[in-house]
Amino acid sequence: MKLFFILLLCIPLITADLQIGFYNSSCPQAESIVLSVVKKHFAGDRSITAAFLRMHFHDCFVKGCDASILIDSTKKKKSEKAAGPNLTVRGFNIIDEVKTSLEASCPSTVSCADIITLATRDAVALAGGLNYSVQTGRRDGLISNAADVNLPGPSLSVNQAFQFFAAKGLTLDDMVVLLGGHTVGVAHCSFFRDRLDNFQGSGVPDSTMDPSLRAQLVKTCGSRPNNDPTAFLDQNTSFLVDNQYYKQILGNKGVLQIDQELALDSSSSGIVAALASDGNGFMKKFADALVKLGRIEVLVGGAGEIRKNCRAFNAPSLTSSRKQLG
Ligand code: HEM
Ligand SMILES: *[C@@H]1O[C@H](CO)[C@@H](O)[C@H](O)[C@H]1NC(C)=O
Ligand SMILES: *[C@@H]1O[C@H](CO)[C@@H](O)[C@H](O)[C@H]1NC(C)=O
Ligand SMILES: *[C@@H]1O[C@H](CO)[C@@H](O)[C@H](O)[C@H]1NC(C)=O
Ligand SMILES: CC(=O)N[C@H]1CO[C@H](CO)[C@@H](O)[C@@H]1O
Numbered sequence: 001m002k003l004f005f006i007l008l009l010c011i012p013l014i015t016a017d018l019q020i021g022f023y024n025s026s027c028p029q030a031e032s033i034v035l036s037v038v039k040k041h042f043a044g045d046r047s048i049t050a051a052f053l054r055m056h057f058h059d060c061f062v063k064g065c066d067a068s069i070l071i072d073s074t075k076k077k078k079s080e081k082a083a084g085p086n087l088t089v090r091g092f093n094i095i096d097e098v099k100t101s102l103e104a105s106c107p108s109t110v111s112c113a114d115i116i117t118l119a120t121r122d123a124v125a126l127a128g129g130l131n132y133s134v135q136t137g138r139r140d141g142l143i144s145n146a147a148d149v150n151l152p153g154p155s156l157s158v159n160q161a162f163q164f165f166a167a168k169g170l171t172l173d174d175m176v177v178l179l180g181g182h183t184v185g186v187a188h189c190s191f192f193r194d195r196l197d198n199f200q201g202s203g204v205p206d207s208t209m210d211p212s213l214r215a216q217l218v219k220t221c222g223s224r225p226n227n228d229p230t231a232f233l234d235q236n237t238s239f240l241v242d243n244q245y246y247k248q249i250l251g252n253k254g255v256l257q258i259d260q261e262l263a264l265d266s267s268s269s270g271i272v273a274a275l276a277s278d279g280n281g282f283m284k285k286f287a288d289a290l291v292k293l294g295r296i297e298v299l300v301g302g303a304g305e306i307r308k309n310c311r312a313f314n315a316p317s318l319t320s321s322r323k324q325l326g
Contacts, residue, residue, distance in 0.1 A: 016301025018135035022114075027106035030136075031118055037098045038122040046239040049127040050185025051091035052120040057181065057293065058089055059116055061168060062149050064297025066141030067112035070095060070310040073146070083149035088188060092311070095119065099310050112310035113138035117294045124290070127184060129241030132287035134294060139304035142313060154191045154256040155200075158265040161258055168296050176271040177289040180282060182259055183245035184238065186230035189221035192256050196221065208260050210252040217255070231255055241286070246276035 023030035041048050059069040062080055070092065071079040081089070095115055102110045114136045125131035152164040158172075165175040195206035196218050205214055213235065220231050232238040233255050234245045245259075249272060254260030263272045275282045305314050 018137045018298060020133050020135050022137035023110060027109045029105055030110050033101050034098050034115060034118040035122045037101060038119050041094050042126045048091055049123040052123045053181040055089050055091050056116050056120040060293050060296045061151055063141055063143060065113050065138055065294055066299050066304060067116060067310060068141045068144040070112055071144035072311040078146035079144040080146060080149050083146040095310050108306050108308060111138050111140045112307050113140055124241050127239060127241045130283050130287040134291055137300055139299040140307045141299060141304050154258050156258055158261050158268050173271055174289050174292060176262060176268050177285045179262060180245050180286050182233040183241055185233050187233055187255055188228045188230050190228045193221055195257060208252060208264060213253045243275055243279045243282035246272050250276050
């Protein structure tokens with residue numbers, strides 16, 4: 001009898017996994033609520049596609065896709081948000097708005113980690129990418145420490161950057177396809193300024209950068225010396241999810257060093273060329289790679305919690321949603 005109960009308790013642990021339509025019965029409106037808020041914001045600001053892609057990447061690469069990136073720092077502890085590479089992640093207010101709307105319809109049901117995943121999917125589709133099906137059922141993490149943030153920097157070689165992806169179970173193809181996220185969005189000059197005049201401390205520009213792009217970036221970055229301006233990562237279709245990024249880097253118009261390295265390094269140049277010449281293939285691969293990104297080290301079943309407020313862990317008195325494991 002006792003053994004029977006132990007087995008019974010174990011079943012949810014064994015079968016718990018992400019599923020397409022995880023909220024079909026617990027919150028049937030979940031996906032349409034996310035879409036309506038994202039759509040509203042996208043109509044006024046197409047740059048939110050970039051915001052969510054980067055937020056999703058940073059969330060999933062630090063402690064898995066568990067919304068740890070959304071936690072605000074407290075006086076006592078600096079959360080992931082307070083770490084250098086996270087400084088310029090944006091879109092937090094839109095996530096809050098989605099959460100408020102979801103809590104009104106389905107309290108304590110839809111995780112913040114799933115909100116990031118769904119908002120990314122919707123924003124990609126609105127920007128011309130595929131409207132792919134994405135699994136849900138992630139739970140929110142209980143840890144967010146600035147010290148845990150260890151993300152690849154923009155001046156790494158392809159092989160160095162790949163070590164970060166391999167550690168998350170991703171392939172070199174996955175990395176090259178995911179860096180296609182740089183088909184939208186911007187980079188602050190501080191992340192690539194050395195390439196314009198003092199590449200790796202050499203005193204001269206990065207010779208791999210197209211001279212006309214360099215001239216343009218010198219103008220952009222030099223214009224307001226007291227702050228840190230931004231430049232588009234994709235010089236042509238800066239707000240569209242398409243394969244232009246790969247065409248740009250093949251033409252030496254990568255803004256970040258890692259972007260340019262991707263086209264030049266013999267390990268990745270073939271993948272880049274293939275993606276540059278197959279727009280539809282890129283769309284499908286990008287969607288598949290985002291689904292794979294969204295599965296990294298997720299919490300499912302009774303792990304973690306469903307946060308009421310994406311910026312804070314539930315108070316101990318609210319932990320009824322923190323299911324007890326048998
Ligand atoms: C080796 C891997 C990567 C490196 C070194 C890297 C580095 C960077 C850097 C330095 C920026 C500029 C940030 C700023 O100035 O605010 C940036 C922006 C961005 N990254 Fe990446 N990134 C990587 C992978 C990815 C991946 C996998 C995605 C998503 C699939 C992604 C999506 C973005 C987007 C959309 C932006 C623009 C953000 C905005 O406009 O607010 N990146 N990245
Ligand atoms: C939710 O509904 C969709 C569409 O009908 C279906 O494809 C999916 O398998 C369902 N998921 C679950 C977990 O019921
Ligand atoms: C994606 O597909 C769903 C289901 O067909 C649809 O309701 C939604 O409007 C589509 N999203 C976008 C951004 O087109
Ligand atoms: C910009 O992108 C459009 C649409 O993909 C393409 O037709 C055009 O050739 C591109 N222009 C440049 C200068 O890359
Ligand atoms: C807002 C924020 O978190 N800023 C921090 C980002 O990281 C840099 C460098 O680690 C810190 O100096 C900032 O305080």
